[in-house]
Amino acid sequence: MDWAEDEIAQAQLRHPDITDVLHHSFALLTATHDRMSTEFIYRAHARELIERVATGVLTKPGTSIEVALSLMQASLVTPLNTTAFGLYLRMWRCANLPALGGPIQDLDHHYEAIVATSIDDLESVARRKLSVSDRVLTLVTCEGFHHGEPVDCRLATARAA
Incomplete structure (x- = not known):
């Protein structure tokens, strides 16, 4: 979990205009192989998926x-x-x-x-x-808080905004 959070934080620095969306990419960063318990392997997998989110590329295909x-x-x-x-x-x-x-x-x-x-x-x-059919950023429910802090998130529900 710490590796995923760290990779998201680094991506948010690279893409400051979409930090809110990148925050919600955590759910995509599930390990799909036992070898992903090795840090540099998992981080490379997570980094690619986060960059896909940042650039609007499909996240389903294999990394x-x-x-x-x-x-x-x-x-x-x-x-x-x-x-x-x-x-x-x-x-x-x-x-x-x-x-x-x-x-x-x-x-x-x-x-x-x-x-x-x-x-x-x-x-x-x-x-x-190697596509993962449910590896998509959909059905994100944001209440307007990230890590307990209020944020202006474009994915926040109308009720929360």
Whole structure:
């Protein structure tokens, strides 16, 4: 919960014009994988969802972290093909996870050069398959208070305003 609140607070600093809406994004930040108990993984997932809210992008499709974690699980069962491994590297980079280092450092650019279009297609499929149908900012009931403080929130009910 603290990680989610912290990510929301950081996003509110980046997007001061919609702090009220971002406050209500907390409900979207549910972990969808056991590995999200690791702070940097969860934070990347939460950050992407909050940025989607901030920029008006759909929140249902799978996040970069969700795609990367699904590919990690697949790799435990069978080797990833060139396209899948390229997508794994892309999702790692998109999520702004720590640099991999070693022989894998900057390898994603090579995969992008070889099979970028196939990676694009697989990314679309993966994000769609990993969609969370109820991960939307709807039915927000705001009484005009955030953390006990009165606020001018555009999502406040008419009764509360």
